[in-house]
Amino acid sequence: MIEIKDITVQFGGVRPIDSLSVTLDAPIVGLIGPNGAGKTTLLNVLSGFVTPVQGSVTVAGSELTKVAPHSRAKHGLRRTFQTDQIADDLTLWQNVEAIADHAHFESSAQAEEAVAKAIDYVGLSHRIHRLGGALSTAERHLAEIAKALIGDPSLVMLDEPGAGMSESESKLLAQIIRGIPAFCGAQVFLIDHDVALIDACCEQTMVLDFGRLLAKGPTSEVLNDAEVRKAYLGEFDELEEVA
Ligand SMILES: Nc1ncnc2c1ncn2[C@@H]1O[C@H](COP(=O)(O)OP(=O)(O)O)[C@@H](O)[C@H]1O
Numbered sequence: 419m420i421e422i423k424d425i426t427v428q429f430g431g432v433r434p435i436d437s438l439s440v441t442l443d444a445p446i447v448g449l450i451g452p453n454g455a456g457k458t459t460l461l462n463v464l465s466g467f468v469t470p471v472q473g474s475v476t477v478a479g480s481e482l483t484k485v486a487p488h489s490r491a492k493h494g495l496r497r498t499f500q501t502d503q504i505a506d507d508l509t510l511w512q513n514v515e516a517i518a519d520h521a522h523f524e525s526s527a528q529a530e531e532a533v534a535k536a537i538d539y540v541g542l543s544h545r546i547h548r549l550g551g552a553l554s555t556a557e558r559h560l561a562e563i564a565k566a567l568i569g570d571p572s573l574v575m576l577d578e579p580g581a582g583m584s585e586s587e588s589k590l591l592a593q594i595i596r597g598i599p600a601f602c603g604a605q606v607f608l609i610d611h612d613v614a615l616i617d618a619c620c621e622q623t624m625v626l627d628f629g630r631l632l633a634k635g636p637t638s639e640v641l642n643d644a645e646v647r648k649a650y651l652g653e654f655d656e657l658e659e660v661a
């Protein structure tokens with residue numbers, strides 16, 4: 419469970435998050451909002467890369483507001499980045515293994531097993547020897563997800579994992595995301611532009627509109643909300659499909 423209480427972020431004259439309070443308690447939660455709405459900033463607050471000027475954040479019962487990013491990883495917080503962090507000159511296996519090195523496994527055999535399991539889960543076992551630079555866009559996104567599944571995560575935050583994917587790749591991605599809570603017991607927080615992906619994955623969705631909470635609730639209700647549709651006017655024809 420993620421509890422966000424009265425969070426405000428200020429960058430000079432810009433206030434990308436403004437007195438935001440919301441509790442997110444579904445296994446897979448979606449976050450949508452127009453470009454510049456503050457989605458990545460909120461994820462940065464949760465992962466500790468941005469310090470809010472006020473408010474508190476509690477994840478899985480731990481108050482994290484003053485906890486440094488690397489210590490949040492020890493609390494089980496994992497994230498992917500909008501620009502993936504796959505090293506081009508390491509193999510896929512080495513990219514994922516580098517995360518396991520920091521995850522304090524009891525033995526190297528256990529670490530290797532976790533790496534193999536995560537890579538297998540995202541369907542990339544046939545690519546372990548391939549260099550990061552030779553992976554496709556979709557494969558790089560999936561490799562980022564594999565990294566986020568290492569070491570018993572409690573919360574996996576994904577920042578636009580579907581960007582640049584084809585429709586069939588995005589369907590596969592939806593299956594992978596939906597299975598994460600069962601795979602490792604983590605809650606998932608999914609940011610994406612692709613409303614179809616959010617709809618396919620998330621029981622609960624919140625909408626940010628320039629730092630303020632526009633809506634939060636069961637995904638189909640939120641996607642049919644008149645205010646939400648107005649905020650997205652012209653941007654998402656797919657919203658029509660949501661029954
Ligand atoms: N480090 C920063 N310094 C100044 N302004 C920033 C910084 N990061 C984000 N912003 C601004 O905050 C707002 C929200 O950005 P962001 O959270 O990246 O939006 P989203 O992910 O929803 O597209 C934007 O106006 C952006 O320009």
Ligand SMILES: [Mg+2]
Binds near residue numbers: 458459
């Ligand atoms: Mg963003």
